[in-house]
Amino acid sequence: MQSNWNRRDFIKKSSAATLAALAAGAPIASMLSSCNSKKKFSSTADTVILLWMAGGMAHTETFDPKKYVAFEKGMKSNDVLSTFPSMPTALDGIRFSEGLQSIGSVMDKGTLIRSYVAADMGFILHSRHQYHWHTCYEPPQTVAAPHIGAWIANQLGPKNPVIPAFVDIGQRFSVGEAEELKAFHTAGFLGNEFGPFLIPDPSQGLESVRPPVGMDSKRFEQRNKLYNDLISKSPVGELGSDYQKESLKRSMEQAYMLLNSPEAKAFDLSLEPKESYDIYNTGRFGLGCLLARRLTEQGARFISVTTEYEPFVGFDTHENGHTRMVGMKKMIDGPVAQLIKDLHKTGHLDRTLVILASEFSRDMMVEGRPDAKVQEQVSQPEVISDLKFYGMHRHFTDGCSILMFGGGIKKGFVYGKTADERPCKSIENPVKINQIHQTIYHALGIPEDTQYEVEKRPFYTTPDGKGKPVMELLG
Amino acid sequence: MFIMIEMLLNSFSVCLKKLIACQIKKHRAKLIFLLFLFSTTTNSLIAQGKGHPVTDHFWLWSFLGRLHPMIVHFPISILFVALLLEIIAWRRKSNNFQSSIKILVFVGALSAITAVALGLLLSNADNYESTDTLSIHQWTGIATMILACITAYAYLKLSPRTKKMLLTLTVVGVTIAGHYGASLTHGDDYLTSVLPSKSSSTAGLDSMFILTGNKGLSETQLMELNVQVRAIFAHNCNNCHGAAKVKGKLRLDSKEAIFKGGEDGAVIVPGKPDESDLIKRIKLPRSDKKAMPAKGKGLTQEEIAVLEFWIKQGAPWPKGELKSLYRVAELAPRMPAIPAASSDLVNPIDRFVNVYFQKNNVKWNKPVDDRTYMRRVYLDVIGLLPPPDSLDAFANNTATDKRELLVRELLNRNNDYAQHWLTFWNDALRNDYSGTGYITDGRFGITKWLYSSLRDNKPYDVFVKELISPDSSSMGFIKGIQWRGTINASQRTEMQAAQNVSQVFLGLNLKCASCHDSFISDWKLDDSYAFANIFADSVLEINRCDKPTGRMAGRRILYKQLGQLDSNASTKNRLKQLADLLVQPKNGRLFRTLANRVWAQVMGRGIVEPVDVMDNQPWSQDLLDWLAADFVANGYDIKKLLYNILTSKTYQLPSVGIKDAGLIVAQDYTFKGMLRRRLTAEEFADAVSVAIEPVYGDSMVVYKLLPDSIKKTIPFPRAALVKNDPFLTALGRPNRETVSTSRLSQANLLQALELTNGMQFNNALKRGANKWKEKYPDSKTMIKEIYRKAFGRSPNEDEEAVAIKTLGNHPTDASVQDLIWAITLHPEFQLIF
Numbered sequence A: 001m002q003s004n005w006n007r008r009d010f011i012k013k014s015s016a017a018t019l020a021a022l023a024a025g026a027p028i029a030s031m032l033s034s035c036n037s038k039k040k041f042s043s044t045a046d047t048v049i050l051l052w053m054a055g056g057m058a059h060t061e062t063f064d065p066k067k068y069v070a071f072e073k074g075m076k077s078n079d080v081l082s083t084f085p086s087m088p089t090a091l092d093g094i095r096f097s098e099g100l101q102s103i104g105s106v107m108d109k110g111t112l113i114r115s116y117v118a119a120d121m122g123f124i125l126h127s128r129h130q131y132h133w134h135t136c137y138e139p140p141q142t143v144a145a146p147h148i149g150a151w152i153a154n155q156l157g158p159k160n161p162v163i164p165a166f167v168d169i170g171q172r173f174s175v176g177e178a179e180e181l182k183a184f185h186t187a188g189f190l191g192n193e194f195g196p197f198l199i200p201d202p203s204q205g206l207e208s209v210r211p212p213v214g215m216d217s218k219r220f221e222q223r224n225k226l227y228n229d230l231i232s233k234s235p236v237g238e239l240g241s242d243y244q245k246e247s248l249k250r251s252m253e254q255a256y257m258l259l260n261s262p263e264a265k266a267f268d269l270s271l272e273p274k275e276s277y278d279i280y281n282t283g284r285f286g287l288g289c290l291l292a293r294r295l296t297e298q299g300a301r302f303i304s305v306t307t308e309y310e311p312f313v314g315f316d317t318h319e320n321g322h323t324r325m326v327g328m329k330k331m332i333d334g335p336v337a338q339l340i341k342d343l344h345k346t347g348h349l350d351r352t353l354v355i356l357a358s359e360f361s362r363d364m365m366v367e368g369r370p371d372a373k374v375q376e377q378v379s380q381p382e383v384i385s386d387l388k389f390y391g392m393h394r395h396f397t398d399g400c401s402i403l404m405f406g407g408g409i410k411k412g413f414v415y416g417k418t419a420d421e422r423p424c425k426s427i428e429n430p431v432k433i434n435q436i437h438q439t440i441y442h443a444l445g446i447p448e449d450t451q452y453e454v455e456k457r458p459f460y461t462t463p464d465g466k467g468k469p470v471m472e473l474l475g
Numbered sequence B: 001m002f003i004m005i006e007m008l009l010n011s012f013s014v015c016l017k018k019l020i021a022c023q024i025k026k027h028r029a030k031l032i033f034l035l036f037l038f039s040t041t042t043n044s045l046i047a048q049g050k051g052h053p054v055t056d057h058f059w060l061w062s063f064l065g066r067l068h069p070m071i072v073h074f075p076i077s078i079l080f081v082a083l084l085l086e087i088i089a090w091r092r093k094s095n096n097f098q099s100s101i102k103i104l105v106f107v108g109a110l111s112a113i114t115a116v117a118l119g120l121l122l123s124n125a126d127n128y129e130s131t132d133t134l135s136i137h138q139w140t141g142i143a144t145m146i147l148a149c150i151t152a153y154a155y156l157k158l159s160p161r162t163k164k165m166l167l168t169l170t171v172v173g174v175t176i177a178g179h180y181g182a183s184l185t186h187g188d189d190y191l192t193s194v195l196p197s198k199s200s201s202t203a204g205l206d207s208m209f210i211l212t213g214n215k216g217l218s219e220t221q222l223m224e225l226n227v228q229v230r231a232i233f234a235h236n237c238n239n240c241h242g243a244a245k246v247k248g249k250l251r252l253d254s255k256e257a258i259f260k261g262g263e264d265g266a267v268i269v270p271g272k273p274d275e276s277d278l279i280k281r282i283k284l285p286r287s288d289k290k291a292m293p294a295k296g297k298g299l300t301q302e303e304i305a306v307l308e309f310w311i312k313q314g315a316p317w318p319k320g321e322l323k324s325l326y327r328v329a330e331l332a333p334r335m336p337a338i339p340a341a342s343s344d345l346v347n348p349i350d351r352f353v354n355v356y357f358q359k360n361n362v363k364w365n366k367p368v369d370d371r372t373y374m375r376r377v378y379l380d381v382i383g384l385l386p387p388p389d390s391l392d393a394f395a396n397n398t399a400t401d402k403r404e405l406l407v408r409e410l411l412n413r414n415n416d417y418a419q420h421w422l423t424f425w426n427d428a429l430r431n432d433y434s435g436t437g438y439i440t441d442g443r444f445g446i447t448k449w450l451y452s453s454l455r456d457n458k459p460y461d462v463f464v465k466e467l468i469s470p471d472s473s474s475m476g477f478i479k480g481i482q483w484r485g486t487i488n489a490s491q492r493t494e495m496q497a498a499q500n501v502s503q504v505f506l507g508l509n510l511k512c513a514s515c516h517d518s519f520i521s522d523w524k525l526d527d528s529y530a531f532a533n534i535f536a537d538s539v540l541e542i543n544r545c546d547k548p549t550g551r552m553a554g555r556r557i558l559y560k561q562l563g564q565l566d567s568n569a570s571t572k573n574r575l576k577q578l579a580d581l582l583v584q585p586k587n588g589r590l591f592r593t594l595a596n597r598v599w600a601q602v603m604g605r606g607i608v609e610p611v612d613v614m615d616n617q618p619w620s621q622d623l624l625d626w627l628a629a630d631f632v633a634n635g636y637d638i639k640k641l642l643y644n645i646l647t648s649k650t651y652q653l654p655s656v657g658i659k660d661a662g663l664i665v666a667q668d669y670t671f672k673g674m675l676r677r678r679l680t681a682e683e684f685a686d687a688v689s690v691a692i693e694p695v696y697g698d699s700m701v702v703y704k705l706l707p708d709s710i711k712k713t714i715p716f717p718r719a720a721l722v723k724n725d726p727f728l729t730a731l732g733r734p735n736r737e738t739v740s741t742s743r744l745s746q747a748n749l750l751q752a753l754e755l756t757n758g759m760q761f762n763n764a765l766k767r768g769a770n771k772w773k774e775k776y777p778d779s780k781t782m783i784k785e786i787y788r789k790a791f792g793r794s795p796n797e798d799e800e801a802v803a804i805k806t807l808g809n810h811p812t813d814a815s816v817q818d819l820i821w822a823i824t825l826h827p828e829f830q831l832i833f
Helices: A007-013 A016-024 A026-035 A101-105 A126-135 A148-156 A178-182 A202-208 A217-233 A235-239 A243-260 A262-267 A274-280 A284-298 A321-345 A433-444 B002-049 B059-065 B073-092 B098-125 B132-157 B160-183 B198-202 B207-212 B219-236 B255-260 B277-283 B301-312 B348-359 B370-381 B388-396 B402-411 B414-428 B447-455 B460-468 B493-506 B525-533 B571-582 B588-603 B621-633 B638-646 B661-665 B681-691 B708-713 B726-730 B749-757 B759-775 B779-791 B797-807 B813-824
Strands: A047-052 A086-088 A095-097 A110-116 A166-169 A197-199 A302-306 A352-357 A361-363 A394-396 A400-405 A413-415 A426-428 A451-454 A457-460 B541-544 B547-552
Touching: A047 A148, A047 A284, A047 A321, A086 A101, A095 A101, A101 A321, A110 A426, A126 A148, A126 A178, A148 A166, A148 A302, A148 A433, A166 A284, A197 A202, A202 A262, A202 A284, A202 B749, A217 A243, A217 B797, A217 B813, A243 A262, A243 B749, A262 A284, A274 A284, A274 A321, A284 A302, A284 A321, A321 A352, A352 A433, B059 B098, B073 B098, B073 B132, B073 B160, B098 B132, B098 B160, B132 B160, B219 B301, B277 B301, B348 B621, B348 B638, B370 B388, B370 B402, B370 B414, B370 B638, B402 B414, B402 B638, B414 B447, B414 B708, B447 B460, B460 B571, B460 B588, B493 B525, B493 B588, B525 B541, B588 B621, B588 B638, B621 B638, B681 B726, B681 B759, B681 B779, B681 B813, B726 B749, B726 B759, B749 B759, B759 B813, B779 B797, B779 B813, B797 B813
Parallel strands: A047 A302, A047 A352, A110 A413, A166 A197, A166 A302
Antiparallel strands: A086 A095, A110 A400, A352 A400, A361 A394, A451 A457, B541 B547
């Protein structure tokens, strides 16, 4: 059991009325945070939004463009570093790949990391690297490792008690590798309570937080009353109080509160003004960004929005890389930029940390990393005869880009660097996953050595409690 | 939102007002004086305490002191709210809150005084380092308390402006004091807190006896002294001077290292404690920079005395094998004598429990009634609710041995039994119908084998043998889960086999020791590798924390008492030898582990907890030993074991509720009867299916993975036979990527949401409502039937009235659906009691 007394425990023990009062009075809540006895620093963020570029997003085709070579039949694969020209951004001397101009225009509000290095885990399996990114542990593990969102939910609890602390938007679990995806979309040993609230389709988000289909609010209210009346009339009261009964009753009350709360309107995207809705509406990912924004405004804690992983779909470009990237950029550019702008305008960006990341990058030639190449999965011809071979089709783990905005992150800052010639690997300030996690935890005020005792062994947020936040990223 | 706070506070203050407001007014002078007196006395207490480096304290002071972290929240929040109300009142130019604020300020001041007093006790009694942070916290705290008292006075006597100003100041003070309080570190002893506690390692040993003995020490005394010394090091020093960290190049976790010393040379001068650096450093005042331990609390006087005594004796170290610092359970089986029977206590279980009850002053309660009993055994043996007619018949049956007959009958329902216990064993053997690994052929299911083994009640020794020395139908357990790519050395499949075999069959945790020597037991990295190596085709190289050591693993079984295997034999033969050695009757641990697991399944808590830590103290060693020995004597028959338990008076005791899930594993637990538990995900789904309407369609059953003959035997698509889904996950079915031997039965929000508006569940209710409406056009009959099917009883008048109100005289689909929803979420439906 975890012994440090945290806000979560407090919230768990409070009555519904107190919960509502707490939700209203931010100052009271922030006073309570001092109860974390180990906390020695103040937080700079309350909310995290993770924008997940699922499937391996090539850095050279997005936020770290290299020499552009236009397509022509008979060109040599090895000559191609980027398949798009680069465009200026809000930052002097920093250019993004064509098609990301909107995100480029908000870079004065955030930090660009160009030197993320993914783990070396041999023959590549996307879901395995995604598991590693999200839990900081390489699978398989002896115990079920929690998702970073679950850790945050466990440590900080919901920001607004009626909005689940960990919301996961956009991933369906009916796709290939679904079991592997499920394996890290979990709170693991922390317990279901801290697990993700799954919203596979953001436009259906409201369905998850309103009374069952076909039930109006009056009937919903009556049903709840019936439930409470039947319990009060039942001889089961003789069984006295115990935690199962109490936790059941309390959870049912919470669920009722959530489904009946005004905040649940945040899930209803149809309430968004059309003009704004249209900017976000590039599909499920874009609407996911919109939902994330609306939830953040109502007090969300951790939200993940994914472009969705499905083998060979989305960023997982095993062929037609160039053509497909045009579409992927359209999918992300507008919504991501708008999310930052909107959060900035309402002031929420100050305490909201937005991260855009992917499990690894891609390259046309190198599978794995230059000094540890692994079994290739795509046959790339030496000479390109067809457009379908023009693109980054191999999995590259040695240099990826990450964007971070808000929540105490430096503005207009660039960290790290990759080589300008192939292999375009990280050559300055390489960053690993445990540092990214610790940076996020640091911004949230969660101490580096946070751990949970499972089977009598301390299980840290990052393996062995190692890994330091990258303080240079924090303003 | 302000309105909500306002309402809350107003109701709060009205209550308080009635109770104490006038009291305070009457006695205010006395009160304030008393409080000052209290704080000054505590202060002088502390002043006296200073100068002594470390003192042991009367437990009550420590206890009260530790209430400080809880109590401090009162002044913080109460004073803050008072200020908040002042601000609201000021903005609204209203006087409505004045009486509430006054009360809040008074209660705030009172609680500040209490907090300060307790804080002083804490800083004194718990040997905090006297750092700047502590003293700032202490003095700002005291200052704030005084300020709060003045403010309280101001609210009686002084002008509005003064009191507002004072209140603001107080809140600033509270904030500062609170901030420094929070900065005080409490967490440095995290790791050591899992070590055997100081009290238990010294308990049972009269240390004064050692300390006064001036002649040479006997062998036993030497051994005990050694345990004490190592326990002190383990508890206080090894965090920084051990395998994990080696500060000052000093380790204190082995004989060689202790006598070698650190970068400044030897730390121990045998025979001369006063010249030993180790003693000097631990005796320095806590404020000294060189004082040890550098972080956290100092050693107690007794601990220092033990170390001094040991060095004075010449720092002796026993030869040969040392006694463990940890509790290690006996491996050998033991058949304790069964206590005498009495007229109504015949079953040996009851006779052992009777002795336990007498020792612990627990009274035998009346056994539960027939209906409760029948519901329990139905759920525990076959995982289904009893049909209402059977309940009636059973209640009306006058045979004296009807409970025994019932259990026998249920145990004979082989397929129903298998379909229920499959869930438990799937969790334990982490067998599932879908999951990671299958995609890359890195995992194998064992469902067919497992189902048939349960259905045929395969003797447990054979069951274990077939899992450890498997054919293709049962190899999935030791083959582990292999993801594509390279994996961490401590997670290679051979190591997974070692971890899982030891956890499931021996109640033993090898996970720590598969990466490095364990910090929580005596198991070493080499032991784990030697065990894992038995499962390996080629000899494993030992990796420490994922780094190769260049040493090759041996091949041996964890307990050498069980014998040796031929390390050069083929893997197949080696596994056969391993299986034979593990299931020998002399491996008492195997059978205790099983008996304890079965007990825990039907009683809500094991005789040993956690059920995977069989080295822990059972609440009755005799009972556990007898169950295991009897299990062996009865041919490893799990059903016989179940029969013994389920027909005991012990099982028939009324259920016991607990306040907090954490108490289940508490080591000071006293057994009084079965712990109330919630239906598992599968039991709940099946209960809904039986009482209302099948939750799953036939197409959901994984027939392909099950024995061909199963189709005829399933009463309806049982939840144990379908793939995991969001509904079952929310209700606690684990993902079976790792071994899981117990389930949490606590409800949570995600679960409640799934039950409130989840598709799977609501669709079943909808279908059910439609059918029920057709079948029972009359509301009263329907309500009675729902109650009978779901709760096994008729509704009482009040319940019927409430239900009628919902259904009206002509039930609609919607109203029936709402009623069955409320019934299935009812604690009486959800709990096994």
